[in-house]
Amino acid sequence: xxxxxxxxxxxxxxxxxLKRSLxxxxxxxxxxxxxxxxxxxxxxxxxKIELIITDIFMPDKDGLELIREVRQKYPSIKxxxxxxxxxxxxxxxxxxxxxxxxxxxxxxxxxxxEIILAINSILKEN
Numbered sequence: 825x826x827x828x829x830x831x832x833x834x835x836x837x838x839x840x841x842l843k844r845s846l847x848x849x850x851x852x853x854x855x856x857x858x859x860x861x862x863x864x865x866x867x868x869x870x871x872k873i874e875l876i877i878t879d880i881f882m883p884d885k886d887g888l889e890l891i892r893e894v895r896q897k898y899p900s901i902k903x904x905x906x907x908x909x910x911x912x913x914x915x916x917x918x919x920x921x922x923x924x925x926x927x928x929x930x931x932x933x934x935x936x937x938e939i940i941l942a943i944n945s946i947l948k949e950n
Contacts, residue, residue, distance in 0.1 A: 828872060830877070833878070833882065861878075876894065877903075877943075902946045908931070
């Protein structure tokens with residue numbers, strides 16, 4: 825059975841790149857994308873997602889809000905958080921993401937190998 829992964833980021837180029845990288849793995853993934861947390865939640869309401877890969881800083885609903893809401897409504901979904909601005913104003917937002925329920929955190933930019941390692945590590949837990 826295919827694993828369903830939702831990638832959430834406001835940068836279209838990153839969404840496209842991650843989608844391509846996951847398809848290149850040759851594994852059985854259904855990949856969904858959204859450019860903000862509001863659109864992501866609409867996808868979550870319609871599809872059984874096993875893993876979310878989300879940016880933190882996005883318009884409309886940021887990644888931290890998305891993580892909190894996912895943990896309340898869909899606690900079994902695994903979450904990878906990514907951010908190019910994980911540390912802003914002396915605050916480590918990736919650490920906040922971990923305390924909110926993110927399973928894995930990545931600083932942008934990250935390599936294809938790093939994201940694949942994170943995904944494989946998390947999906948093996950299921």
